[in-house]
Amino acid sequence: MKYKTIKIATISAITALSAVGIVNAASVSVTEPESFKICKSIENVYDATTATFNYTFTAGSTGLTGLPASKSIAFSNATPTNNKVSKCIDVDLTGIAFSDNSPKQVTVEVAETAVSGYSADSTKYTLLFDLRNTVDANNEITGQVATAYLHNASGQKVTQFDFSSTKQYGKKDIVLSKTVKGSGGDVNQYFKFTANISGPAGTTYTVSGASAGSNSATSCAANTDCVVYLKGGDEIRIGNNGSVNQIDVGETYTVTEDSYSGYTTMVANGNSAATAARTTGQRTVSATDADNSASFTNTKDNTIPTGLFLNLWPYILLGAISVGAVVYGKKMRTAKK
Numbered sequence: 001m002k003y004k005t006i007k008i009a010t011i012s013a014i015t016a017l018s019a020v021g022i023v024n025a026a027s028v029s030v031t032e033p034e035s036f037k038i039c040k041s042i043e044n045v046y047d048a049t050t051a052t053f054n055y056t057f058t059a060g061s062t063g064l065t066g067l068p069a070s071k072s073i074a075f076s077n078a079t080p081t082n083n084k085v086s087k088c089i090d091v092d093l094t095g096i097a098f099s100d101n102s103p104k105q106v107t108v109e110v111a112e113t114a115v116s117g118y119s120a121d122s123t124k125y126t127l128l129f130d131l132r133n134t135v136d137a138n139n140e141i142t143g144q145v146a147t148a149y150l151h152n153a154s155g156q157k158v159t160q161f162d163f164s165s166t167k168q169y170g171k172k173d174i175v176l177s178k179t180v181k182g183s184g185g186d187v188n189q190y191f192k193f194t195a196n197i198s199g200p201a202g203t204t205y206t207v208s209g210a211s212a213g214s215n216s217a218t219s220c221a222a223n224t225d226c227v228v229y230l231k232g233g234d235e236i237r238i239g240n241n242g243s244v245n246q247i248d249v250g251e252t253y254t255v256t257e258d259s260y261s262g263y264t265t266m267v268a269n270g271n272s273a274a275t276a277a278r279t280t281g282q283r284t285v286s287a288t289d290a291d292n293s294a295s296f297t298n299t300k301d302n303t304i305p306t307g308l309f310l311n312l313w314p315y316i317l318l319g320a321i322s323v324g325a326v327v328y329g330k331k332m333r334t335a336k337k
Contacts, residue, residue: 027065027097027098027099027100027101028097028098028100028101028131028144028146029096029097029098029146030093030096030097030098030129030146030147030148035090035091035092036090036091036092036150036159036160036161037088037089037090037091037159037160037161038055038071038073038088038089038091038110038160038161038163039086039087039088039160039161039162039163040053040073040086040087040088040112040163040164040165041084041085041086041162041163041164041165042075042084042085042086042118042164042165042166042167043083043084043164043165043166043167044083044166044167044168044249044250045078045080045083045084045085045167046080046083046167046169046249046250046284046286046287047080047286047287047288048077048078048079048080049075049077049078049080049085049167050075050076050077050078051074051075051115051117051118052072052073052074052075052115053072053073053074053112053113053115053163053165054070054071054072054112054113055070055071055072055073055110055111055112055113055161055163056069056070056109056110056111056113057069057070057071057108057109057110057127058108058109058111059106059107059108060106060107060108060109061104061106061107062099062106063098063099063100063104063106063129063131064096064097064098064099064106064108064129065096065097065098065099066095066096066097067096067108068091071089071091072089073087073088073089075087083250088160093148096129096148097146098129098131098146101131101144102131103131103132103133103144104130104131105128105129105130105131106128106129107126107127107128107129108126108127108128108129109124109125109126109127110124110125110126110127110161111123111124111125112163115165117167117168117169118165118166118167118168119165119166119168120165121163121164121165123161123162123163125150125161126150127148127149127150128148128149128150128151129146129147129148129149130146130147130148130149131144131145131146131147132144132145132147169248169249169287170245171239171244171245171246171247171248171249172239172245172247172248172249172285172286172287172289172292173205173237173238173239173240173245173246173247173292174195174197174237174238174239174247174253174255174285174292174293174294175235175236175237175292175293175294176193176195176228176230176235176236176237176238176255176293176294176296177230177234177235177236177293177294177295177296178191178230178231178232178233178234178235178296178297178298179232179233179295179296179297179298180231180232180233180297180298180299180300181297181298181299181300182299182300182301182302183300183301183302184262184300184301184302185232185263185298185299185300186232186300187231187232187233188231188232189231189232190211190214190215190229190230190231191229191230191231191257191258191260191296191298192227192228192229192257192258193227193228193229193230193255193256193257193258193296194225194226194227194255194256194258195220195225195226195227195228195238195253195254195255195256196223196224196225196226196253196254197220197222197223197226197238197239197247197251197252197253198222198223198251198252198253199222199223199247199248199251200222201222201223202222203221203222203246204219204220204221204222205219205220205221205222205238205239205246205247206218206219206238206239206240206241206242206246207219207220207226207228207236207237207238208236208237208240208241208242209234209235209236209237210228210229210230210234210236211229211230211231211234214228214229214230214231214234215229216228216229216230216236220238222251226238230296247285248285249285249286249287250284250285251284251285252282252283252284252285253280253282253283253285254279254280254281254282254283255279255280255294256278256279256280257278257279257296258278259278260298262300263298263299263300264276264298264299264300265277265278265296265297265298266296266297266299267279267280267294267295267296267297268294268295268297269281269283269291269293269294270286270288270290270291270292270293271290271291274295274297278296280294
């Protein structure tokens with residue numbers, strides 16, 4: 001657990017004096033308070049973020065009034081920049097007072113409440129409120145001063161409390177599918193794919209759904225080429241062992257199909273339109289399941305060989321002439337009758 005103590009601006013108030021000493025006030029206010037900031041940053045963000053983080057103010061002892069019960073930082077569909085979102089709020093000390101005029105120090109701990117789906121930041125900051133007598137050269141009490149401090153372990157003045165978290169996601173898988181079209185397409189032909197998925201060293205991702213006899217790999221090691229085979233109508237998952245997904249959001253992957261003579265290949269990543277390509281290109285595993293699919297379509301159409309037509313056309317023409325002659329002769333015989 002981390003502890004930080006921060007010294008923000010010195011905020012003071014001197015109580016009024018009478019001719020005989022300190023006015024016996026019921027409380028001493030901290031006047032002219034300055035604001036400080038609470039800032040929250042979230043990393044590893046791959047989608048719009050909606051979360052509210054609460055900050056509590058807990059006094060270590062009695063003696064203060066007017067402390068805020070809590071403050072909140074709310075993210076409302078915040079869009080990440082470089083996979084990070086940040087937001088700050090202002091907090092001021094207006095209205096805080098010592099409940100009586102007895103010299104004392106009161107510490108106030110500022111902490112963040114953990115939020116599900118985000119790593120917890122256990123940092124605790126300390127506000128120090130101090131009420132002391134002021135004295136003259138003869139060490140006679142002349143009044144009182146109420147101060148508030150926020151300072152780090154090195155005694156350096158700062159103006160904000162910084163909290164940070166990492167967004168946490170459920171693990172995902174990658175879905176590959178194959179469609180074969182065209183008059184010459186063979187729906188029973190297996191097509192070879194090479195996949196490469198990033199991940200921590202030693203990580204292995206399960207391959208599920210491959211057709212029996214396809215000779216597909218049954219698992220893929222992270223950061224290593226892995227070969228799988230799909231025929232028309234097949235769908236496989238990489239990173240799913242049948243019950244649990246295995247790939248962290250933010251990892252990257254590439255899937256590439258071999259080239260096959262006579263076939264044109266289209267690929268659609270997620271819900272995007274299909275394009276003429278044999279590879280997904282480098283993709284990032286998304287928090288949205290639909291984005292982690294790659295649909296490959298191979299099309300092959302039969303055509304009449306040009307050379308065969310050129311070789312046969314004289315015979316075709318001769319046949320047409322012969323048929324024409326027969327028809328003409330028949331018409332002439334009919335006319336003579």
